[in-house]
Amino acid sequence: MKNMDLNNLLSQMTIDEKIGQLVQFVRAFYSDDKNGEITGPLNELNITEDVIWNSGSVLGSDNAEDMIEIQKRYLEKNRLKIPLLFMADVIHGFRTVFPIPLAIGCTWDMELAKKSAEIAAKEAALSGTNVTFSPMVDLVRDPRWGRVIETTGEDPYLNGLFATAFVQGYQGNMTDEYNIAACVKHFAGYGASEAGREYNTVDMSERNLRENYLPSYxxxxxxxxxxxxxxxxxxxxxxxxxNSYLMRDILRKEWGFKGIVISDWAAVQELIPHGVAKDGKEAAKKAIEAGVDIEMMTSNYVNNLRELIEKEKIKMELLDEAALRILELKNKLGLFENPYRTANAQKAEEAYLCKEHREIAREVAYKSFVLLKNNNILPFSKEKNVAIIGPFAKNNRILGPWSVQGKEEEAVNFLEGIQNKIGREKVVTVEGGGINCEDKSNFAEAIEAAQKADVVILALGEDQDMSGEAGSRAYITLPGVQEELAKEIFKIGKPTAVVLFNGRPLEMTSWYKEAPAILEAWFPGSETGNALADVLFGDVNPSGRLTMSIPYTVGQIPVYYNCYNTGRPKNEGTEGNRFLSQYIDIPNEPLYHFGYGLSYTEYSYGDIDLNKTVMKYNEKITAKIKVKNIGKMAGIETVQLYIRDITASTVRPIKELKGFKKIYLEPNEEKQVTFEIGEDMLKFYNSECNYLSEKGKFEIMIGHDCKNVKGAEFELI
Structure with a gap:
């Protein structure tokens, strides 16, 4: 049936049936409650039940029984027996929950990212899901925005690699029974919302859009x-x-995209409060003309497209092309042949959190942790008595936002993981207070526990509802009295490690100097406790590297590594000069910069060896560097390549990530790492937005992170 004649099917459809394919409602609309009548929502949207049984897709069904029942009832009522598409937000796992995407980004491991998407796709497919609204690839520079949790960071090159990995993981070749369709979002530039405020305005130059925000899409x-x-x-x-320019000109004409464009929730309706459409009729016209194929959870298409076509306000071809694209995806997924596809409740239960899936979730988690500070505190000895203090000591709200199919009770919390590692008798826990409360009455108990323990772990952070969609925060410090609790524990003088649970980079300037060790854990998912125990007690050497800068304070935001220089830069040797681009009260630099992350061992870098210093357009330059593990523990080093265009027709970033390689080194082992630099890596958008390279000098930088690098120069002629 995958070779069926879709154009013939389209020709049999009435105009209302075609419009129905362009509509998506939540699963509740298909419920058999009240004999199928959901009068309130139907009346609010001004639609009838006939619209429901002609609609093209469902949002939010998350189990096989539900999907099968809805599909069965739908096919009984749909004239042409065109099956529904089932879509869901499978963001970082299905029932097996992986770390949040920002944390997955910190692994710098595309194969692991791809594997996490494959597992999520398998569990989702068995549960009846055909499409996931993932990956989100919005470039982010403002941690006040709650949705930074869903993206992989501030670098367009790295975000593009992760976008590819996630798409390949979800979709495979679209022939395997566990492949599901991926939906990249949010097109375009959503991560640049002004002031980090959800749903806010984005305003940027065409060059900035094309150079930084569009590459990952x-x-x-x-x-x-x-x-x-x-x-x-x-x-x-x-x-x-x-926006026809985005959808028609860039997405379809320039990039050749042939698939489906879907609105975000009620976004077609929101053209009215935006002030670009006076009513639902104009909103429908603008959206369909811009190229939006599916309207999610509003009824402007259903209530207006027929009239717009009959009055020749829009062309019938717009409706036909949108409906055909939806039919094509259903056919590609094999739904005409088997409307239920791989939905199977028993097999789904067998797959959920199975041994293999938990093992991968654990690996992704411990490779995502970023060691920010370590004054010879970590790793802890397994013989020590441990006090875990703080609101995340035994908290199961560790899956993170958008883990809607995950169950908190199935996650391994911090306490359980440490007990699994060193035994129950060596561990005590005291919360010391809630996440966002002002009560200090339990401080005394926490201090007493810390005094009696050999080592202390402070489990601090923000609640998972404090980030994610609609989770913007103006103050990104630890909420409540957690900072005060931490300072009281630091005074005791015991070996203390702070472990942070959060969905965004947090401001930690007021306490980080007093902390002997800091481990950024993000929201690690189903295997949280086990993965943390692996790292804290030295069975795993931390290897995560930041993909989003941690600000010194919120007043710096946006702060990111690949910024432009100014005419009055603050550089080494300019101290004491007031008239520079600088703050008079804080550093320009973030507290922890892009690419940063410590290890339990140390690495040394030799000088860069270029095979030549002059390159022609059709040539490549080879850069080699020797990296040695000079510590006492084996580890994984992420060797990072940055390039700067020293002089160009437009201002260029002070450095841009252009490549990286992860290498495993035993103690005293040395390896030579080689990068090839081609002319394509030197291209940028000039003032006319032409993508090209220009002759001139370039600086190569290779090192441990964006700040600690060795340099060399070459010239493009």
């Missing part, structure tokens, strides 16, 4: 992603959902 399209979701924000003053 393009990478997903090049990887074959089946769907693209519009963003809530404006681009060049026009909301994305009604």
């Amino acid at each position: 393009k990478a997903a399209v090049d990887a074959g992603v089946e769907l693209v979701m519009t963003s809530f924000n404006t681009v060049n003053g026009i909301p994305s959902t009604g």
Whole structure:
């Protein structure tokens, strides 16, 4: 049936049936409660039950029995027996929950990212899901924005690699029974929302959009992603959902995207409060003309497209092309042949949190942890008595936002993981207070526990509801009295490690100097406790590297590594000069920079060896560098390559990540790492937005992170 004649099927459809394919409602609309009547929501949207049984897709069904029942009832009522598509937010795992995407980014491991998506796809497919609204590839520079948890960081090159890995993991070749379709989001520029405020305005130059924000979406399209979701924000003053330049000119004409464009929740309706549509009719017209194929959870298409077509306000071809794209995806997924596909409740239960899935979740978690500070405190000895203090000591709210199918009770919490590692008798826990409360009455108990223990772990952070969608925060410090609790524990003088649970980089300036060790754990998912125990007690050497800068204070934001220089830069040797681009009260630099992350061992870098210092357009330069493990523990080092265009027709970033290699080194082992630099790596968008390279000098930088690098120069002629 995958070779069925879809054009013939389209020709048999009435105009209302075609419009129905463009509509998506939540699963509750298909419920058999009240004999199928959901009068409130139906009345609010001004739709009838006939619309429900002609609609093209369902949002939010998350189990096989539910999917099968809905599909069965739908097919009984649909004239042409066109099956529904089932879509869900499978963001970082299904029932087996992986670390949040920002944490997965910190692994710098594309194969692991791909594997996590494969596992999520398998569990989702067995549960009846056909499409996931992932990956989110929005570039982020403002940690106040709650949705930084869903992306992989501040670098366009790295985000593009992860976009590709996730798409390949979810979709495979779209022939395996466990492949599901991926939807890249949010197109475009959503991560640049002003002031880090959810759903807010985005305003940037065309060059900035193309150079920094569009590459990751393009990478997903090049990887074959089946769907693209519009963003809530404006681009060049026009909301994305009604933006023909984005959807028609860039996405379809320039990039050749052939798949489905779907609005975000109610985004078509939101063209009205945005002020670019006076009513639902105009909103529907602008969205369909811009190229939005599916309207999610509003009824502007259903209530207006027929009239717009009959009055020749829009062309019938717009409806036909959108409906055909949806039919094509259903056919590609094999739904005409088997509407239930791989939905199987028993097999799903067998797959959920199985041994293999938990093992991969554990590996992704411990490779995502970033060791920010370590004054010879970590790793702890397994013979020590441990006090775990803080609101995350035995808290199971550790899956993170958008883990809607995950169950907190199935996650291994911090206490359980440490007990599994060193035994129950060596561990005590005291919360010392809640996450966001002002009560200090339990401080005394926490201090007493710390005094009696050999070593202390402070389990601190923000609640998972403090980030994610609609989770913007103006103050990104530890909430409540957690900082005060930490300072009281530091005074005791015991070997103390702070472990942070959070969905964004947090401001820690007021306490980080007093902390002997700091481990950034993010929200690690189902295997949280076991993965943390692996790292804290030295069975795993931490190897995570930051993909988003941690600000010194919120007043710096946005602060990111690949910024432009100014005409008055603050450089080494300019101290004492007031008239520079600088703050008078804080550093310009973030507290912890992009690419940063410590290890339980140390690495030394030799000098860069270039095979030549002059390169022609059709040539490549080879850069070699020797890296040695000079510590006492084996480890994984992420060797990072940055390039700077020293002089160009437009201002260029002070450095840009252009490559990296992860190498495993035993103590005293040395390896030579080689990078090839080609002319494509030197291209940028000039003032006319032409993508090209220019002759001139370039600086190569290779090192441990964006700040600690060795340098060499070459010239493109």
